[in-house]
Amino acid sequence: MKLLKTVCLLLIASLLLTSCKKEEKKELAVVDNANIYIKGTMDAELTAPPFVPAPVGNRTAKKLLVNMEILEKEGTMADGVQYVYWTFGGSVPGSFIRTRVGDLVEFTLSNHPDNKLPHNIDLHAVNGPGGGAESSFVAPGHKKTFSFKTVNPGLYVYHCATAPVGMHIANGMYGLILVEPEGGLPKVDKEYYIMQGDFYTKGANGDKGLQSFDMGKAIKEDADYVVFNGKVGALTGDNAITANVGETVRLFVGNGGPNLTSSFHVIGEIFDNVHIEGGTTILKDIQTTSIPSGGAAIVDFKVDVPGTFILVDHAIFRAFNKGALGMLKVSGKENKKLYSGIKQEGIYLPEGGTIQTMPDTKKKEVVTKIVEKSLAQKIKDGKQVYMKTCFACHQAEGQGIPNAFPPLAKSDYLNADVKRAIGIVLNGKTGEITVNGKKYNSVMTKQTLTEEEISDVLTYVYNSWGNNKTNVTIEMVKKVK
Ligand code: HEC
Ligand SMILES: [Cu+2]
Numbered sequence: 001m002k003l004l005k006t007v008c009l010l011l012i013a014s015l016l017l018t019s020c021k022k023e024e025k026k027e028l029a030v031v032d033n034a035n036i037y038i039k040g041t042m043d044a045e046l047t048a049p050p051f052v053p054a055p056v057g058n059r060t061a062k063k064l065l066v067n068m069e070i071l072e073k074e075g076t077m078a079d080g081v082q083y084v085y086w087t088f089g090g091s092v093p094g095s096f097i098r099t100r101v102g103d104l105v106e107f108t109l110s111n112h113p114d115n116k117l118p119h120n121i122d123l124h125a126v127n128g129p130g131g132g133a134e135s136s137f138v139a140p141g142h143k144k145t146f147s148f149k150t151v152n153p154g155l156y157v158y159h160c161a162t163a164p165v166g167m168h169i170a171n172g173m174y175g176l177i178l179v180e181p182e183g184g185l186p187k188v189d190k191e192y193y194i195m196q197g198d199f200y201t202k203g204a205n206g207d208k209g210l211q212s213f214d215m216g217k218a219i220k221e222d223a224d225y226v227v228f229n230g231k232v233g234a235l236t237g238d239n240a241i242t243a244n245v246g247e248t249v250r251l252f253v254g255n256g257g258p259n260l261t262s263s264f265h266v267i268g269e270i271f272d273n274v275h276i277e278g279g280t281t282i283l284k285d286i287q288t289t290s291i292p293s294g295g296a297a298i299v300d301f302k303v304d305v306p307g308t309f310i311l312v313d314h315a316i317f318r319a320f321n322k323g324a325l326g327m328l329k330v331s332g333k334e335n336k337k338l339y340s341g342i343k344q345e346g347i348y349l350p351e352g353g354t355i356q357t358m359p360d361t362k363k364k365e366v367v368t369k370i371v372e373k374s375l376a377q378k379i380k381d382g383k384q385v386y387m388k389t390c391f392a393c394h395q396a397e398g399q400g401i402p403n404a405f406p407p408l409a410k411s412d413y414l415n416a417d418v419k420r421a422i423g424i425v426l427n428g429k430t431g432e433i434t435v436n437g438k439k440y441n442s443v444m445t446k447q448t449l450t451e452e453e454i455s456d457v458l459t460y461v462y463n464s465w466g467n468n469k470t471n472v473t474i475e476m477v478k479k480v481k
Helices: 002-034 129-136 165-170 215-220 317-321 375-389 412-416 418-427 451-462 474-480
Strands: 041-043 063-078 081-088 096-100 104-111 142-149 154-159 174-180 190-199 209-211 225-228 241-244 248-257 262-267 271-275 282-286 288-291 295-302 307-313 325-331 429-435 438-444
Touching: 063 225, 104 129, 129 142, 154 248, 154 295, 165 190, 165 215, 174 190, 174 248, 190 241, 248 262, 248 288, 262 295, 282 288, 288 295, 307 317, 375 451, 412 429, 412 451, 418 451, 418 474, 451 474
Parallel strands: 041 063, 063 104, 081 209, 096 174, 190 248, 241 325
Antiparallel strands: 063 081, 104 142, 154 174, 190 225, 248 295, 262 288, 262 307, 271 282, 271 295, 307 325, 429 438
């Protein structure tokens, strides 16, 4: 009996020991990727969606030169609807970057001289402060280079991280970078690049003309458009992605957000493999995969029958009412064993049947009384509004950001005309202005604030940083409105 006990104990001890050793090995593996030897230099191939660069295969790790240009340019959101996109490489999502573990990526980010704003890049594939954001902040007409080693295999989002971050992302500043494992991903027949994004426009969905960004809706997460690849119809009709019966298809799917999580689904297909959240874990036989904002997934499946397969965000109003709908057209021979098509058709008349009506949603008018607060209270409340709403652009001490956001501190422009300042907060501002002798030609979005909040925030601004101490009343705001 005693002998048996000792043997048992020894067995348990050795089991514990070996499991510890395994842990150790795992940790070493990560360190190993950081130490993979690089051999030679090559230019990275970059592609616009829905295409991806050639697979890495079994090439050795290299110094990989990535040259990406930021372009702010007008494009089409939907039929008759224009939007000014901010892009990495001229497309939404930005150019696809394909690397392997151990590559030393030398990244050069150029901000086109015609652009209006500074930008930067945060790549989720980077182990380093801000994912590169801190090293890549670049003004129009400038470029910056930084480098990083790819350590963790997976599919990663990159995005602009310049304040106000949400606005840069909402305007299209995101894309994907793939880090393939040693030896590459398994071979498939077709590969495509798809990325979801939500957009917020001044007008409602479908309102024609050039639409500008709506900060208020973005904060409320009330998207007018939810789309794949930057616009309604980027992947439908003649733009559909294609495959032939019998082929394997891999989709690199990302979600730029800025707000919404995607319930990514292909109608009439089942994903054979899903790299959930773009990582190394593979789930099999998946119907819908959740892709968080700022996340990605790699899905693959074999197409067995011909037809049009619809790609959707299965939060389904987004697909049929806001644009999150794409198409995969598969051609080839039918396979009746897998799918019969219609076998019989007849008429069915059940009893009853009701017509449903929509609930009445008439808005109730809210009447509020004007109550002027004390100056001290207004300054206190105004500071809160400022830190929430204006701070991202005009900065903590109202100093602004050179060449991008004008100063509010000791601003001659501000102090010269209070009505004009109220108008700017109410309606936003574009076009060239001169503040303290420096020219600015940029965009301030309309701020969705109440009259009271506008009177508070401007009173705070006027009573701070050496400005002329104007007390902006609610009455004054009402007059300008
Ligand atoms: C998204 C960034 C952004 C936010 C947020 C923002 N502004 Fe601005 N603001 C700008 C830009 C850009 C301009 C210059 C517009 C131009 O070039 O026509 C500007 C101009 C101004 C001006 C006139 C120029 C000056 O320096 O005196 C005032 C006043 C102003 N903003 C106040 C505010 C206040 C108050 C808030 C918060 C309620 C606010 N802004 C929020 C970007 C922003
Ligand atoms: Cu940006």
